[in-house]
Amino acid sequence: MVQHRMAMCRIEKRHGLATHAVRRPFRIREALDGDNGKLIDLSLACPMQGDIGLCVDRSPDFFVLNRLEGDRWKLAVADRAGEVIGCIAVAERNVYVNGRPRRVAYVGDLKVHPAHRNHSVADALIRYAIEECERIGGPSVPLYCSVLAGNRAVEKRAPGIRDMPRFDRFATIDATAVSLLWRKAAPRWPDLTVKTATEADLEQMVALWGRVASARQLAPVHDAASLQRWIEQSPGLGWSSYRLAFDRSGRLLGCAGFWDQSSFKHMLVTQYSRRLAVFRSVYNVLAPLVGGASLPPAGGVMRYLTAVNVCVPPDRADVLHAILVAAYNEFRGQGYAFFTVGLDVTDPLCAALKGFVRQPTLVNAYITNPAGRYRGPALDDRRPLHFEIALV
Numbered sequence: 001m002v003q004h005r006m007a008m009c010r011i012e013k014r015h016g017l018a019t020h021a022v023r024r025p026f027r028i029r030e031a032l033d034g035d036n037g038k039l040i041d042l043s044l045a046c047p048m049q050g051d052i053g054l055c056v057d058r059s060p061d062f063f064v065l066n067r068l069e070g071d072r073w074k075l076a077v078a079d080r081a082g083e084v085i086g087c088i089a090v091a092e093r094n095v096y097v098n099g100r101p102r103r104v105a106y107v108g109d110l111k112v113h114p115a116h117r118n119h120s121v122a123d124a125l126i127r128y129a130i131e132e133c134e135r136i137g138g139p140s141v142p143l144y145c146s147v148l149a150g151n152r153a154v155e156k157r158a159p160g161i162r163d164m165p166r167f168d169r170f171a172t173i174d175a176t177a178v179s180l181l182w183r184k185a186a187p188r189w190p191d192l193t194v195k196t197a198t199e200a201d202l203e204q205m206v207a208l209w210g211r212v213a214s215a216r217q218l219a220p221v222h223d224a225a226s227l228q229r230w231i232e233q234s235p236g237l238g239w240s241s242y243r244l245a246f247d248r249s250g251r252l253l254g255c256a257g258f259w260d261q262s263s264f265k266h267m268l269v270t271q272y273s274r275r276l277a278v279f280r281s282v283y284n285v286l287a288p289l290v291g292g293a294s295l296p297p298a299g300g301v302m303r304y305l306t307a308v309n310v311c312v313p314p315d316r317a318d319v320l321h322a323i324l325v326a327a328y329n330e331f332r333g334q335g336y337a338f339f340t341v342g343l344d345v346t347d348p349l350c351a352a353l354k355g356f357v358r359q360p361t362l363v364n365a366y367i368t369n370p371a372g373r374y375r376g377p378a379l380d381d382r383r384p385l386h387f388e389i390a391l392v
Contacts, residue, residue, distance in 0.1 A: 052271070070092050088128065171364075
């Protein structure tokens with residue numbers, strides 16, 4: 001907690017100095033290992049505002065999340081006289097597009113320090129990312145990104161301003177936070193059992209992934225070696241993080257991981273609105289009585305889990321519901337306030353969330369290409385988008 005309080009102090013000091021910042025030329029360059037501390041500070045200086053203010057502390061290593069983003073990745077910074085005032089990341093991914101593997105580019109981590117926000121810094125970072133995407137797959141490579149719904153500063157760029165590509169919105173993800181409160185009754189499905197995964201389950205997991213992921217847009221392409229490598233090399237994730245649902249014959253019906261990312265990503269509460277401050281006071285009296293975790297004060301850390309590699313056939317919302325209930329009952333009372341599940345709002349699997357106390361957060365997905373506008377295969381709206389909210 002001392003580390004996080006110090007981080008919050010750095011935010012306040014930086015904002016205090018920032019109002020007197022002198023505009024100087026900046027340059028876009030590839031991020032270096034020595035930029036780690038500056039990038040962590042930049043992330044802390046860019047909170048998400050709402051009824052509850054949140055910011056992401058990427059200490060001790062900002063680059064951990066970028067290493068998980070794709071097969072190849074690059075992070076660039078906007079450098080003004082040695083100060084990192086912005087950043088953007090590009091990752092190459094091998095995913096399914098209309099059922100066929102294809103190389104695409106994902107752009108994320110667009111951040112500009114509040115003291116330096118004008119269109120020139122963001123424009124330069126975006127242009128750098130577009131050029132990198134073209135190097136990955138040429139002028140027609142699909143390039144996609146995600147934007148928190150209501151982020152007007154980014155959304156106003158979608159039509160293509162100042163000779164930039166047009167970004168078309170093609171899906172919306174609901175990143176639902178499921179509050180871990182009172183114990184839930186397990187579903188009465190005698191033919192379905194939920195167990196913790198082991199390495200011995202890899203063969204069935206990758207076979208299920210191949211069947212389910214190929215029917216979803218932009219789901220990663222995995223074989224046994226790549227899935228095993230991803231699970232075992234992701235900090236805080238392991239076989240024991242996954243919950244698997246089997247039928248009576250032992251056939252795998254669905255799976256999902258529940259990832260504690262606190263070794264490299266912390267969610268800090270910067271403020272509560274008056275309404276939410278009153279709610280927090282009441283909630284913190286009642287939560288311990290039902291086994292729930294109290295909400296932290298401003299400056300504190302929100303402990304949570306994130307569902308990852310959700311792999312369930314679209315017509316088996318009952319299977320995903322059983323997995324979620326099993327994880328809910330297991331993790332409540334362990335200090336976690338909630339777990340987050342990210343699903344396309346058109347996904348039939350959203351029915352699995354019925355009956356939970358939850359808070360939705362909408363994230364819009366946009367697509368383009370370096371040539372100016374996405375003109376690739378139509379992204380069939382009957383195939384929901386697969387989006388790993390854990391990698392945002």
